[in-house]
Amino acid sequence: xxxxxxxxxxxxxxxxxxxxxxxxxxxxxxxxxxxxxxxxxxxxxxxxxxxxxxxxxxxxxxxxxxxxxxxxxxxxxxxxxxxxxxxxxxxxxxxxxxxxxxxxxxxxxxxxxxxxxxxxxxxxxxxxxxxxxxxxxxxxxxxxxxxxxxxxxxxxxxxxxxxxxxxxxxxxxxxxxxxxxxxxxxxxxxxxxxxxxxxxxxxxxxxxxxxxxxxxxxxxxxxxxxxxxxxxxxxxxxxxxxxxxxxxxxxxxxxxxxxxxxxxxxxxxxxxxxxxxxxxxxxxxxxxxxx
Numbered sequence: 108x109x110x111x112x113x114x115x116x117x118x119x120x121x122x123x124x125x126x127x128x129x130x131x132x133x134x135x136x137x138x139x140x141x142x143x144x145x146x147x148x149x150x151x152x153x154x155x156x157x158x159x160x161x162x163x164x165x166x167x168x169x170x171x172x173x174x175x176x177x178x179x180x181x182x183x184x185x186x187x188x189x190x191x192x193x194x195x196x197x198x199x200x201x202x203x204x205x206x207x208x209x210x211x212x213x214x215x216x217x218x219x220x221x222x223x224x225x226x227x228x229x230x231x232x233x234x235x236x237x238x239x240x241x242x243x244x245x246x247x248x249x250x251x252x253x254x255x256x257x258x259x260x261x262x263x264x265x266x267x268x269x270x271x272x273x274x275x276x277x278x279x280x281x282x283x284x285x286x287x288x289x290x291x292x293x294x295x296x297x298x299x300x301x302x303x304x305x306x307x308x309x310x311x312x313x314x315x316x317x318x319x320x321x322x323x324x325x326x327x328x329x330x331x332x333x334x335x336x337x338x339x340x341x342x343x344x345x346x347x348x349x350x351x352x353x354x355x356x357x358x359x360x361x362x363x364x365x366x367x368x369x370x371x372x373x374x375x376x377x378x379x380x381x382x383x384x385x386x387x388x389x390x391x392x393x394x395x396x397x398x
Contacts, residue, residue, distance in 0.1 A: 112346065115353040118364050121371040122264035123393040124378040125218075125257065129154065129199065131385035132206045138198035143189030149182030155265075156183065157195040158242040170238040172272040173285050175309030196246065203257050210381045211374035218260075218370065219252035224363035225259030229266065231358030237269035260367070263355055270351040274344055283310050283318030291333055291341035293392050301333060304392055 129135060135154065136147035144150075152174065156167050164183050168176035186195065207215040226248065234241035243262045249255050275285050286305030295301055302315055310318070322328035327337035356364050375394070382391045 111353045112349045115349045115356045117368045118356050119267050121368045122260045125371050126261045127391040128381045132202050135202035149185045153186045154199045157192040173282050178309035210377050215253040218256035222252045222256035224359045228355040228359035229262045232355045240266040240269045267352045271348040283314050288341045291338050294397050
Protein backbone atom coordinates (compact mmCIF):
# COMPACT_ATOMS: atom_id res chain seq x y z
CA UNK A 108 0.00 0.00 0.00
CA UNK A 109 1.36 3.40 -0.97
CA UNK A 110 1.62 6.28 1.49
CA UNK A 111 -1.25 7.97 -0.35
CA UNK A 112 -3.42 4.87 0.03
CA UNK A 113 -2.57 4.65 3.74
CA UNK A 114 -3.62 8.26 4.23
CA UNK A 115 -6.79 7.60 2.24
CA UNK A 116 -7.59 4.63 4.48
CA UNK A 117 -7.14 6.80 7.58
CA UNK A 118 -9.36 9.50 6.13
CA UNK A 119 -12.00 6.95 5.18
CA UNK A 120 -12.22 5.67 8.74
CA UNK A 121 -12.31 9.23 10.05
CA UNK A 122 -15.27 9.94 7.75
CA UNK A 123 -17.07 6.84 9.03
CA UNK A 124 -16.53 8.03 12.60
CA UNK A 125 -17.62 11.58 11.89
CA UNK A 126 -20.80 10.57 10.06
CA UNK A 127 -21.93 7.09 11.11
CA UNK A 128 -23.58 8.02 14.41
CA UNK A 129 -26.18 10.03 12.48
CA UNK A 130 -27.99 6.80 11.56
CA UNK A 131 -29.25 6.44 15.13
CA UNK A 132 -29.04 9.99 16.48
CA UNK A 133 -31.90 10.55 18.98
CA UNK A 134 -32.42 14.20 17.99
CA UNK A 135 -32.57 13.32 14.30
CA UNK A 136 -34.94 10.43 15.00
CA UNK A 137 -37.20 12.75 16.98
CA UNK A 138 -37.16 15.28 14.15
CA UNK A 139 -37.96 12.57 11.62
CA UNK A 140 -40.84 11.32 13.74
CA UNK A 141 -42.13 14.88 13.99
CA UNK A 142 -42.42 14.88 10.19
CA UNK A 143 -45.03 12.15 10.56
CA UNK A 144 -42.97 8.97 10.26
CA UNK A 145 -44.12 6.52 12.98
CA UNK A 146 -41.38 6.13 15.61
CA UNK A 147 -38.92 7.62 13.14
CA UNK A 148 -38.66 4.20 11.48
CA UNK A 149 -36.26 4.00 8.58
CA UNK A 150 -34.14 7.00 9.51
CA UNK A 151 -31.09 4.71 9.31
CA UNK A 152 -31.22 4.98 5.52
CA UNK A 153 -33.79 7.69 4.78
CA UNK A 154 -31.38 10.55 5.46
CA UNK A 155 -28.96 9.10 2.93
CA UNK A 156 -31.54 8.22 0.29
CA UNK A 157 -33.19 11.65 0.51
CA UNK A 158 -30.39 13.19 -1.54
CA UNK A 159 -31.35 10.92 -4.44
CA UNK A 160 -34.71 12.67 -4.73
CA UNK A 161 -37.79 10.94 -6.11
CA UNK A 162 -36.11 7.86 -7.55
CA UNK A 163 -37.77 4.46 -7.74
CA UNK A 164 -37.17 2.00 -4.88
CA UNK A 165 -35.24 -0.21 -7.30
CA UNK A 166 -32.86 2.64 -8.16
CA UNK A 167 -32.45 3.52 -4.48
CA UNK A 168 -31.68 -0.11 -3.65
CA UNK A 169 -29.12 -0.25 -6.44
CA UNK A 170 -27.39 2.82 -5.00
CA UNK A 171 -27.50 1.53 -1.41
CA UNK A 172 -26.37 -1.89 -2.74
CA UNK A 173 -25.85 -3.92 0.45
CA UNK A 174 -29.37 -3.50 1.89
CA UNK A 175 -32.18 -5.87 0.91
CA UNK A 176 -34.31 -4.15 -1.78
CA UNK A 177 -37.52 -5.08 0.01
CA UNK A 178 -36.31 -3.25 3.11
CA UNK A 179 -35.38 -0.20 1.05
CA UNK A 180 -38.83 -0.12 -0.55
CA UNK A 181 -40.58 -0.39 2.82
CA UNK A 182 -38.50 2.44 4.29
CA UNK A 183 -39.13 4.68 1.28
CA UNK A 184 -42.87 4.00 1.48
CA UNK A 185 -42.83 5.11 5.13
CA UNK A 186 -40.98 8.34 4.45
CA UNK A 187 -42.79 9.27 1.25
CA UNK A 188 -46.21 8.76 2.79
CA UNK A 189 -45.35 11.34 5.47
CA UNK A 190 -42.82 13.86 4.20
CA UNK A 191 -40.41 14.92 1.47
CA UNK A 192 -36.68 14.82 0.80
CA UNK A 193 -36.07 18.49 1.57
CA UNK A 194 -37.60 18.13 5.03
CA UNK A 195 -35.58 14.99 5.75
CA UNK A 196 -32.34 16.73 4.83
CA UNK A 197 -33.28 19.70 7.00
CA UNK A 198 -33.71 17.33 9.96
CA UNK A 199 -30.29 15.84 9.27
CA UNK A 200 -28.59 19.21 9.01
CA UNK A 201 -30.19 20.46 12.21
CA UNK A 202 -28.95 17.41 14.11
CA UNK A 203 -25.26 17.67 13.16
CA UNK A 204 -24.04 20.39 15.53
CA UNK A 205 -25.86 19.22 18.69
CA UNK A 206 -24.99 15.62 17.90
CA UNK A 207 -21.29 16.35 17.61
CA UNK A 208 -21.42 18.53 20.72
CA UNK A 209 -22.67 15.55 22.69
CA UNK A 210 -19.99 13.21 21.35
CA UNK A 211 -16.90 15.36 20.83
CA UNK A 212 -17.31 18.88 22.28
CA UNK A 213 -15.57 21.51 20.19
CA UNK A 214 -15.09 19.31 17.13
CA UNK A 215 -17.85 21.00 15.10
CA UNK A 216 -16.11 24.38 15.33
CA UNK A 217 -12.67 22.87 14.70
CA UNK A 218 -13.90 21.28 11.47
CA UNK A 219 -14.95 24.64 10.04
CA UNK A 220 -11.52 25.49 8.72
CA UNK A 221 -11.45 22.30 6.65
CA UNK A 222 -14.66 22.89 4.71
CA UNK A 223 -12.89 24.38 1.67
CA UNK A 224 -10.25 21.65 1.19
CA UNK A 225 -12.78 18.87 1.82
CA UNK A 226 -15.10 20.25 -0.84
CA UNK A 227 -12.10 20.72 -3.11
CA UNK A 228 -11.54 16.98 -2.88
CA UNK A 229 -15.20 16.19 -3.54
CA UNK A 230 -15.26 18.53 -6.54
CA UNK A 231 -12.09 17.08 -8.06
CA UNK A 232 -13.49 13.70 -9.10
CA UNK A 233 -16.05 12.77 -11.74
CA UNK A 234 -19.56 11.59 -10.95
CA UNK A 235 -19.71 8.56 -13.28
CA UNK A 236 -21.22 5.42 -11.67
CA UNK A 237 -21.21 7.19 -8.27
CA UNK A 238 -24.88 7.94 -7.62
CA UNK A 239 -24.84 8.51 -3.86
CA UNK A 240 -21.75 10.69 -4.09
CA UNK A 241 -23.12 12.70 -7.00
CA UNK A 242 -26.47 13.23 -5.27
CA UNK A 243 -24.88 14.43 -2.04
CA UNK A 244 -22.41 16.67 -3.85
CA UNK A 245 -25.25 18.36 -5.74
CA UNK A 246 -27.02 19.45 -2.56
CA UNK A 247 -26.84 23.13 -1.49
CA UNK A 248 -23.80 23.97 0.61
CA UNK A 249 -24.58 25.88 3.78
CA UNK A 250 -22.92 29.08 4.92
CA UNK A 251 -22.19 27.49 8.32
CA UNK A 252 -18.60 26.28 7.82
CA UNK A 253 -18.81 23.57 10.48
CA UNK A 254 -21.91 22.01 8.90
CA UNK A 255 -20.39 22.47 5.45
CA UNK A 256 -17.27 20.57 6.49
CA UNK A 257 -19.39 17.73 7.92
CA UNK A 258 -21.40 17.52 4.71
CA UNK A 259 -18.20 17.49 2.64
CA UNK A 260 -16.84 14.63 4.75
CA UNK A 261 -20.14 12.82 4.30
CA UNK A 262 -19.87 13.36 0.55
CA UNK A 263 -16.36 11.88 0.52
CA UNK A 264 -17.65 8.96 2.58
CA UNK A 265 -20.32 8.33 -0.05
CA UNK A 266 -17.64 8.53 -2.74
CA UNK A 267 -15.69 5.77 -1.05
CA UNK A 268 -18.87 3.73 -0.75
CA UNK A 269 -19.74 4.14 -4.41
CA UNK A 270 -16.20 3.19 -5.41
CA UNK A 271 -16.46 0.08 -3.26
CA UNK A 272 -19.80 -0.90 -4.76
CA UNK A 273 -18.47 -0.39 -8.29
CA UNK A 274 -15.69 -2.86 -7.51
CA UNK A 275 -18.14 -5.29 -5.92
CA UNK A 276 -20.37 -5.09 -9.00
CA UNK A 277 -17.38 -5.72 -11.25
CA UNK A 278 -16.77 -8.93 -9.29
CA UNK A 279 -20.44 -9.98 -9.64
CA UNK A 280 -21.08 -9.82 -5.89
CA UNK A 281 -24.69 -9.40 -4.81
CA UNK A 282 -25.94 -7.64 -1.70
CA UNK A 283 -25.83 -10.78 0.44
CA UNK A 284 -22.34 -11.74 -0.67
CA UNK A 285 -20.89 -8.36 0.21
CA UNK A 286 -22.43 -8.63 3.68
CA UNK A 287 -20.93 -12.05 4.23
CA UNK A 288 -17.53 -10.98 2.92
CA UNK A 289 -17.42 -7.95 5.20
CA UNK A 290 -16.98 -10.31 8.14
CA UNK A 291 -13.32 -10.44 7.09
CA UNK A 292 -12.96 -6.85 8.23
CA UNK A 293 -14.35 -7.21 11.75
CA UNK A 294 -13.86 -9.36 14.84
CA UNK A 295 -16.21 -12.28 14.22
CA UNK A 296 -16.14 -13.21 17.91
CA UNK A 297 -17.63 -9.79 18.67
CA UNK A 298 -20.34 -10.29 16.07
CA UNK A 299 -21.08 -13.93 16.90
CA UNK A 300 -20.99 -15.19 13.31
CA UNK A 301 -19.96 -14.29 9.79
CA UNK A 302 -23.64 -13.94 8.90
CA UNK A 303 -24.65 -11.12 11.24
CA UNK A 304 -23.88 -8.26 8.88
CA UNK A 305 -25.74 -9.83 5.95
CA UNK A 306 -28.73 -10.59 8.18
CA UNK A 307 -28.72 -7.06 9.63
CA UNK A 308 -29.32 -5.80 6.08
CA UNK A 309 -32.68 -7.61 5.93
CA UNK A 310 -31.73 -11.01 4.50
CA UNK A 311 -33.43 -14.22 5.63
CA UNK A 312 -32.19 -17.82 5.87
CA UNK A 313 -32.81 -18.59 2.20
CA UNK A 314 -31.03 -15.45 1.02
CA UNK A 315 -28.03 -16.11 3.26
CA UNK A 316 -27.82 -19.74 2.11
CA UNK A 317 -27.90 -18.60 -1.51
CA UNK A 318 -25.16 -16.06 -0.74
CA UNK A 319 -22.92 -18.75 0.70
CA UNK A 320 -23.56 -20.94 -2.35
CA UNK A 321 -22.52 -18.14 -4.68
CA UNK A 322 -19.35 -17.44 -2.71
CA UNK A 323 -18.45 -21.14 -2.64
CA UNK A 324 -18.93 -21.35 -6.40
CA UNK A 325 -16.40 -18.51 -6.72
CA UNK A 326 -13.92 -20.26 -4.44
CA UNK A 327 -14.26 -17.61 -1.71
CA UNK A 328 -16.01 -19.74 0.92
CA UNK A 329 -16.01 -23.34 2.11
CA UNK A 330 -18.77 -25.07 4.08
CA UNK A 331 -20.53 -21.84 4.96
CA UNK A 332 -17.45 -19.85 6.00
CA UNK A 333 -15.10 -17.43 4.29
CA UNK A 334 -11.91 -19.33 3.36
CA UNK A 335 -8.34 -18.08 2.95
CA UNK A 336 -8.94 -17.09 -0.65
CA UNK A 337 -12.01 -15.14 0.46
CA UNK A 338 -9.99 -13.34 3.13
CA UNK A 339 -7.31 -12.35 0.61
CA UNK A 340 -9.95 -11.28 -1.91
CA UNK A 341 -11.80 -9.06 0.58
CA UNK A 342 -8.62 -7.39 1.85
CA UNK A 343 -7.56 -6.74 -1.74
CA UNK A 344 -11.00 -5.27 -2.44
CA UNK A 345 -10.48 -2.86 0.45
CA UNK A 346 -7.06 -1.83 -0.87
CA UNK A 347 -8.51 -1.30 -4.35
CA UNK A 348 -11.26 0.85 -2.85
CA UNK A 349 -8.65 3.05 -1.17
CA UNK A 350 -6.71 3.33 -4.42
CA UNK A 351 -9.84 4.46 -6.29
CA UNK A 352 -10.65 7.03 -3.62
CA UNK A 353 -7.10 8.38 -3.20
CA UNK A 354 -7.40 11.02 -5.98
CA UNK A 355 -10.09 12.87 -4.03
CA UNK A 356 -7.93 13.03 -0.91
CA UNK A 357 -4.93 14.00 -3.02
CA UNK A 358 -7.02 16.99 -4.13
CA UNK A 359 -7.87 17.76 -0.50
CA UNK A 360 -4.10 17.83 0.02
CA UNK A 361 -1.89 15.83 2.34
CA UNK A 362 -1.67 18.59 4.95
CA UNK A 363 -5.43 19.14 5.14
CA UNK A 364 -6.12 15.39 5.06
CA UNK A 365 -3.76 14.79 7.97
CA UNK A 366 -5.31 17.71 9.83
CA UNK A 367 -8.75 16.19 9.28
CA UNK A 368 -7.61 12.78 10.53
CA UNK A 369 -5.87 14.28 13.54
CA UNK A 370 -9.02 16.20 14.48
CA UNK A 371 -11.35 13.20 14.27
CA UNK A 372 -9.22 10.21 15.29
CA UNK A 373 -8.88 11.09 19.01
CA UNK A 374 -12.68 10.82 19.28
CA UNK A 375 -12.98 7.34 17.73
CA UNK A 376 -13.90 5.64 21.00
CA UNK A 377 -16.48 8.33 21.75
CA UNK A 378 -18.13 7.85 18.36
CA UNK A 379 -18.25 4.08 18.82
CA UNK A 380 -19.64 4.52 22.34
CA UNK A 381 -22.40 6.75 20.95
CA UNK A 382 -23.38 4.09 18.41
CA UNK A 383 -23.27 1.42 21.12
CA UNK A 384 -25.62 3.50 23.25
CA UNK A 385 -28.10 4.42 20.52
CA UNK A 386 -28.05 1.36 18.24
CA UNK A 387 -26.20 -1.48 19.89
CA UNK A 388 -22.67 -2.90 20.03
CA UNK A 389 -22.65 -4.49 16.58
CA UNK A 390 -23.96 -1.69 14.40
CA UNK A 391 -21.93 0.44 11.99
CA UNK A 392 -19.31 -2.26 11.35
CA UNK A 393 -17.31 0.17 9.21
CA UNK A 394 -16.06 1.88 12.39
CA UNK A 395 -15.20 -1.42 14.10
CA UNK A 396 -12.09 -2.28 12.14
CA UNK A 397 -10.29 -5.40 13.29
CA UNK A 398 -6.95 -4.50 14.85
